[in-house]
Amino acid sequence: MKLPSLFKIPKHQQFNVKPRYYDPVKEHVEERRRIVEQQMAREARGESDAAYASSIREGFQRNRKKNSPVRAGMAQGLMVIGLISSVLIYWFYGDWAFYFFGIFIAAYIYLKVKGIL
Incomplete structure (x- = not known):
């Protein structure tokens, strides 16, 4: 007969393992x-x-x-144009190139998600 207790006594763990075969x-x-x-x-x-x-x-x-390779070529061309224009803008306008580059990246991601590129 078990006496009531204030403390919880841990019980043993039971495992039910079914072996798997290939x-x-x-x-x-x-x-x-x-x-x-x-x-x-x-x-x-x-x-x-x-x-x-x-x-x-x-x-x-x-x-x-x-x-198609035409779409891939168009996307690569846009990336090259964007990078070259970013370098030129940085050369002439300084920090504004980072803003342009960020807008260019956002537009590229948007077009990629929409499936246009």
Whole structure:
């Protein structure tokens, strides 16, 4: 029989550890089963592998247009122009170049976030 106490006595800690095992064969089988199920679902919907491949190709082309070298060249050109103008402004006007450079950086970040650059 336990007597009441004013002090809290710590109890032992209990752990419930479930061991985890990595089975590469089982993982490969599950991945293959998932791929086959996706292919069967595509065939049931009437889609062919050619339609699936063309949709993948279109996705890559969209991404390529978004990150085209023309945009990268334009952004690099703007950065060079901004740096050169900052140096010239510093040379002629002194500390005003830091303000111009800060505005230039803020405008560049704004255009980058908006997706224009």
